[in-house]
Amino acid sequence: MPLIAAxxxxxxxxxxxxxxxxxxSEEFSQKGYxxxxxxxxxxxxxxxxxxxxxxxxxKDGLFRFVFSRALERVKDNLRNVRDNARRKELSSHLxxxxxxxxxxxxxxxxxxxxxxxxxxxxxxxxxxxxxxxxRQYSLEYIRSLLExxxxxxxxxxxxxxxxAAFMIDAVMDRFLQAQAVPYMDAGLGLxxxxxxxxxxxxxDLVQMIQKGVEKV
Amino acid sequence: MPLIAAxxxxxxxxxxxxxxxxxxSEEFSQKGYxxxxxxxxxxxxxxxxxxxxxxxxxKDGLFRFVFSRALERVKDNLRNVRDNARRKELSSHLxxxxxxxxxxxxxxxxxxxxxxxxxxxxxxxxxxxxxxxxRQYSLEYIRSLLExxxxxxxxxxxxxxxxAAFMIDAVMDRFLQAQAVPYMDAGLGLxxxxxxxxxxxxxDLVQMIQKGVEKV
Amino acid sequence: MPLIAAxxxxxxxxxxxxxxxxxxSEEFSQKGYxxxxxxxxxxxxxxxxxxxxxxxxxKDGLFRFVFSRALERVKDNLRNVRDNARRKELSSHLxxxxxxxxxxxxxxxxxxxxxxxxxxxxxxxxxxxxxxxxRQYSLEYIRSLLExxxxxxxxxxxxxxxxAAFMIDAVMDRFLQAQAVPYMDAGLGLxxxxxxxxxxxxxDLVQMIQKGVEKV
Amino acid sequence: MPLIAAxxxxxxxxxxxxxxxxxxSEEFSQKGYxxxxxxxxxxxxxxxxxxxxxxxxxKDGLFRFVFSRALERVKDNLRNVRDNARRKELSSHLxxxxxxxxxxxxxxxxxxxxxxxxxxxxxxxxxxxxxxxxRQYSLEYIRSLLExxxxxxxxxxxxxxxxAAFMIDAVMDRFLQAQAVPYMDAGLGLxxxxxxxxxxxxxDLVQMIQKGVEKV
DNA sequence: GATGAATGAGATTTCATTCAT
DNA sequence: AATGAATGAAATCTCATTCAT
Numbered sequence: 001m002p003l004i005a006a007x008x009x010x011x012x013x014x015x016x017x018x019x020x021x022x023x024x025s026e027e028f029s030q031k032g033y034x035x036x037x038x039x040x041x042x043x044x045x046x047x048x049x050x051x052x053x054x055x056x057x058x059k060d061g062l063f064r065f066v067f068s069r070a071l072e073r074v075k076d077n078l079r080n081v082r083d084n085a086r087r088k089e090l091s092s093h094l095x096x097x098x099x100x101x102x103x104x105x106x107x108x109x110x111x112x113x114x115x116x117x118x119x120x121x122x123x124x125x126x127x128x129x130x131x132x133x134x135r136q137y138s139l140e141y142i143r144s145l146l147e148x149x150x151x152x153x154x155x156x157x158x159x160x161x162x163x164a165a166f167m168i169d170a171v172m173d174r175f176l177q178a179q180a181v182p183y184m185d186a187g188l189g190l191x192x193x194x195x196x197x198x199x200x201x202x203x204d205l206v207q208m209i210q211k212g213v214e215k216v
Numbered sequence: 217m218p219l220i221a222a223x224x225x226x227x228x229x230x231x232x233x234x235x236x237x238x239x240x241s242e243e244f245s246q247k248g249y250x251x252x253x254x255x256x257x258x259x260x261x262x263x264x265x266x267x268x269x270x271x272x273x274x275k276d277g278l279f280r281f282v283f284s285r286a287l288e289r290v291k292d293n294l295r296n297v298r299d300n301a302r303r304k305e306l307s308s309h310l311x312x313x314x315x316x317x318x319x320x321x322x323x324x325x326x327x328x329x330x331x332x333x334x335x336x337x338x339x340x341x342x343x344x345x346x347x348x349x350x351r352q353y354s355l356e357y358i359r360s361l362l363e364x365x366x367x368x369x370x371x372x373x374x375x376x377x378x379x380a381a382f383m384i385d386a387v388m389d390r391f392l393q394a395q396a397v398p399y400m401d402a403g404l405g406l407x408x409x410x411x412x413x414x415x416x417x418x419x420d421l422v423q424m425i426q427k428g429v430e431k432v
Numbered sequence: 433m434p435l436i437a438a439x440x441x442x443x444x445x446x447x448x449x450x451x452x453x454x455x456x457s458e459e460f461s462q463k464g465y466x467x468x469x470x471x472x473x474x475x476x477x478x479x480x481x482x483x484x485x486x487x488x489x490x491k492d493g494l495f496r497f498v499f500s501r502a503l504e505r506v507k508d509n510l511r512n513v514r515d516n517a518r519r520k521e522l523s524s525h526l527x528x529x530x531x532x533x534x535x536x537x538x539x540x541x542x543x544x545x546x547x548x549x550x551x552x553x554x555x556x557x558x559x560x561x562x563x564x565x566x567r568q569y570s571l572e573y574i575r576s577l578l579e580x581x582x583x584x585x586x587x588x589x590x591x592x593x594x595x596a597a598f599m600i601d602a603v604m605d606r607f608l609q610a611q612a613v614p615y616m617d618a619g620l621g622l623x624x625x626x627x628x629x630x631x632x633x634x635x636d637l638v639q640m641i642q643k644g645v646e647k648v
Numbered sequence: 649m650p651l652i653a654a655x656x657x658x659x660x661x662x663x664x665x666x667x668x669x670x671x672x673s674e675e676f677s678q679k680g681y682x683x684x685x686x687x688x689x690x691x692x693x694x695x696x697x698x699x700x701x702x703x704x705x706x707k708d709g710l711f712r713f714v715f716s717r718a719l720e721r722v723k724d725n726l727r728n729v730r731d732n733a734r735r736k737e738l739s740s741h742l743x744x745x746x747x748x749x750x751x752x753x754x755x756x757x758x759x760x761x762x763x764x765x766x767x768x769x770x771x772x773x774x775x776x777x778x779x780x781x782x783r784q785y786s787l788e789y790i791r792s793l794l795e796x797x798x799x800x801x802x803x804x805x806x807x808x809x810x811x812a813a814f815m816i817d818a819v820m821d822r823f824l825q826a827q828a829v830p831y832m833d834a835g836l837g838l839x840x841x842x843x844x845x846x847x848x849x850x851x852d853l854v855q856m857i858q859k860g861v862e863k864v
Numbered sequence: 865g866a867t868g869a870a871t872g873a874g875a876t877t878t879c880a881t882t883c884a885t
Numbered sequence: 886a887a888t889g890a891a892t893g894a895a896a897t898c899t900c901a902t903t904c905a906t
Contacts, residue, residue, distance in 0.1 A: 008890080030338045035250030038876065043368070048892045055890095116336040122246045163420065170390030171383055177335070195883060205381065209425035225865075254901060264867045266904080275901065462770045467682030470897065480871045485898060487869095545768050551825070552764040554678045595852065599819055606818035609767070633868080636811065640856035656886075686880060696888045698883080707880065 009055040009065070020045060020055070024066050028066070029113035033063055033124045060126075067130055070114055071137075077104050078141055090149035091206040094168065098202060101176050112176065142168050146209075155210060166208045171205060224282075236261060236271075240282050245329035249279055249340045276342075283346055286330055287353075293320050294357055306365035307422040310384065312362070314418060317392050328392065342413035358384050362425075371426060380425045387421060438497050441487040451486070452477060456498050461545035465495055465556045492558075499562055502546055503569075509536050510573055522581035522640040526600065529577070530634060533608050544608065574600050578641075587642060596641045603637055657713075658705035668693060670843055672714050677761035681772045702843055708774075718762055719785075725752050727790055738797035739854040742816065745793070746850060749824050760824065780813075790816050794857075803858060812857045819853055 009017065027036045038059060042049050056062040081093075081100045088096075105112045118124060118131045143165040149155050155164075211214050225233065239260050243252045254275060254415040258265045297309075297316045299407045304312075321328045334340060359381040365371050371380075441449065441630045455476050459468045470491060470523045474481050488494040513525075513532045520528075550556060575597040581587050587596075657665065671692050675684045681693040686707060689699045729741075729748045736744075753760045766772060766779045791813040797803050803812075 011890080030334070032248050032250055032337045032339065034248050035337065035339045037874085039874070049876090050878080050893070051891055057877095059876065113336050116332075119332050119335075121248045121251065121333075123248070123251045166390070167387055167420075167424075172388045174382070174386035174389065204383075210384075227865090253899080255899075265902085266867055267865080269902065270865075421876095443869080461768070464680050464682055464769045464771065466680050467769065467771045469895080471895070481897090482872070482899080483870055489896065489898095514835065547770040548764075551767075552677070552761050553680045553683065555680070555683045598822070599852075600858075602822035603815055603818045606814070636815075640815075659886090685878080687878075697881085697888095698888055699886080701881065702886075 012055075020047075020052075021066060021069060024062055025070070025114065028063060032117050033121055036063075038062075063124070064126060064130075067114055067118075071130075071134060074104065074134075075137065077101075089152065089158065090154045090209075091144065091202055093145050093149075094172075094206060095202040097142075098172055098175065100137060101172065105176050116177075138173075139165055139169055142172075168205060168209065201205065217414065228271075237282055237285060238261075240278055241286070241330065244279060248333055249337055250312060252279075254278075267348055279340065280342060280346075283330055283334075287346075287350060290350075291353065292322065305368065306361065306370045306425075307418055308324075309361050309365075310388075310422060311418040313358075314388055314391065317388065321392050332393075346372075354389075355381050358388075375425065384421060384425065433559060438488050438493065441497070444487075452484075453498060456494055457502070457546065460495060460498060461549065464549050464552055468495075470494075495556070496558060496562075499546055499550075502565060503562075506536065506566075507569065509533075520559075521584065522577065522586045522641075523634055525577050525581075526604075526638060527634040529574075530604055530607065533604065537608050548609075570605075571597055571601055591641065600637060600641065661705075668695075668700075669714055669717060670797055673718070673762065676711060676714060677765065681769055681808065684711075686710075711772065712774060712778075714760055715766075716724055719778075719782060722752070722782075723785065725749075729861060737800065738793065738802050738857075739850055741793045741797075742820075742854060743850040745790075746820055746823065753824050764825075764830055786821075787813050790820075807857065816857065 009020075012020075024041055027041050027044075031037070036059075038049065038052060043050055045052075052062065056065055077100055078097070081096050083097075115134060117126055118134070122128065124130075143161055146155060146159075146161045146164055146168075150159075150161070155161075225236075228236075240257055243257050243260075247253070252275075254265065254268060258268055261268075268278065272281055275418045293316055294313070297312050300312075331350060334343055334350070337343065340346075359377055362371065362380055362384075366377070368373075371377075441452075444452075451452075456473055459473050459476075463469070466493075469483060470481065474484055477484075484494065509532055510529070510591055513528050516528075547566060550559055550566070553559065575593055578587065578591075578593045578596055578600075582591075582593070587593075657668075660668075672689055675689050675692075679685070686697065686700060690700055693700075700710065704713055725748055726745070729744050732744075763782060766775055766782070769775065772778075791809055794803065794809045794812055794816075798807075798809070803809075818831075
């Protein structure tokens, strides 16, 4: 999913570009694709309606650009984790990943919600392309962590890596959802605000994988 | 979240009511709340626009009614599972639940997507109420299964029930998502179409819980 | 070119329908298809913008309806001429036709200009269909007059009917254009306002055909 | 209708000027004045929008320039015919004229369509001026041919020159329209593609004039 | 109780034009 | 002399909602 066009946009001063994308992100992630309003965006930005259309051509174009950029940020974030944490054991890797994810979502809660939008809205153009790109990246990242763990002897042969990746992805994703979506833990008090309990979650998760996922 | 309004609606013949709610469900779950169009709904139904507004008052009213009814169906479905499967062991319960969930989603894929809509769309009226109701019901249902399992001695003391419920909920929900949302397994081939592999997933899941989730 | 849809429109009171079509005709014939403005039309009519779109769906739909109706009127007009003037000689027929045409254009100058619009505007939807329908009708009508004239012995064998029809059509059409388009006679004073000179034109035209058009 | 503005334009290299006017001609003649888009023109040209406005000031200015230039070309074309064909008889003159016209339209079909645009579009600025200039030139040209013919004794006294000019103009114009506008002969097969039949048409036309147009 | 005509605000998008660089 | 970013009015069209019949 390459960055689509928006030539005009690239010539703008960095600061202005940033402001535009932030406001657009907010709009899309709060109201969904259909609910988002170009009028509202330009109103908040204080720029002319025509300008936004010169930058991105269509509402679709704007959305795709915003989402592509969000995806790039996620990838950068994960790449960062890997670069800074080579040769550690699995639980440490996962810990860093989850921590990075949680930190990212706290910092860019809207980008995460953009992803959630994609899951259900059939009217979003190129939805399938975007979603597939994202899912593949996520699962492959986790699977690569598991493969390294196996090479280090952390995971027994009976552990099915694909299944394990799926489960880790599911739990971590739900964990992260709980940071971005209110009521996701339905008031059970599972998460305290300060991230202190992440250690416990990670430990559980790795134990689960190591002991509980058998090959088919 | 009580059912409001819709007095006029209830007097309609059952068949007509069914058709209206089905079409409205389709519209909302495919296009999201904002993207859904009353015009499109009455167009597909072949009834007058005024009628729909007499039944439900507003677009909000229609959405709330549709969603409430969907929630009722989910509850009925789960109640059914419990009634038909008392006194079994945990893995059997979870198995039945997951099977029922998968069956339900195959039969009513749109209702499930209505739930996904809720997760992100801030513009949906009473979103928080609806979401909270749903999450609570889901987590409490699983927690009650776990409590029964502990009473039967299936779960050691060191297992934290809330955490376990959360993880089960996460994995099951992601599993179900993969039935309703294309590309959710990103082509890893985790699921075959005929549900046959559910047994394996459940076994893994219970093992994980029994061995891997420690009290904080 | 059948009348396209516009179901909603047909239920309106006759008087209102008339007013709408008149105003729309004016707009299109004065400004062309692209230049015509829905805003301007509803502004002049004093009705809501949404109403016009409920009647005709799109700008295209409105244009096609207006044009189709204009074509029907032209056909009715010519049918009328034929019905009232059977068994006469050619010059009398042509005279009646031209008179009817001139009368029609004086009464509905805008409809005639709608036809002229078609000639050049590639962006008008279904332009070719509409134009072909109109041209065929016109040429066939004149040709049928010539065939009858030949049967009555008014036209010698050497007269090529297709060529003659084309020439008559050309001159009559240009004659009629001069009624609708200012400056068409470039100030040569060929036409006095009161139609009195039509007799002379017709006489010339028939003489031309009878004496001057040879078979290829 | 003097050429206004365009000082900056004249300093451009000949090749560039040509390209700009060609593209502008295409746009106007295909879409009409209102439908034509400056955006589309500069897009096709690959030049900056601001440049076009520096050359011609406004859309009106561009159109007037394009049209004036087209008119000059038509005049040049006819002047050429006269210069190369002095002292011939009427039918020969008309033949050359028609041939030149047909050749011109085949080579510059868009310029001809520009003229047709003028006939109906009230929103074109200075429409009347332009149209009058064109019509006068055409009718006067033909009339001058007829006057020369009379001096040579080709036309009897009873032939009304204005009427004759009008008829010739009408038939020739329609004949030329059939080259530029599809369906103008409505499938009657009156014209073969290679211009070979022009001889026949001219012969008919002159005969018609000589025998059939009487003074009022 | 059902209808569907009427509404006007608001949606996305295109337009000709200006002007600082 | 050329550029293209900025503009805001106006374009077409859709929307949820009202209400008289």
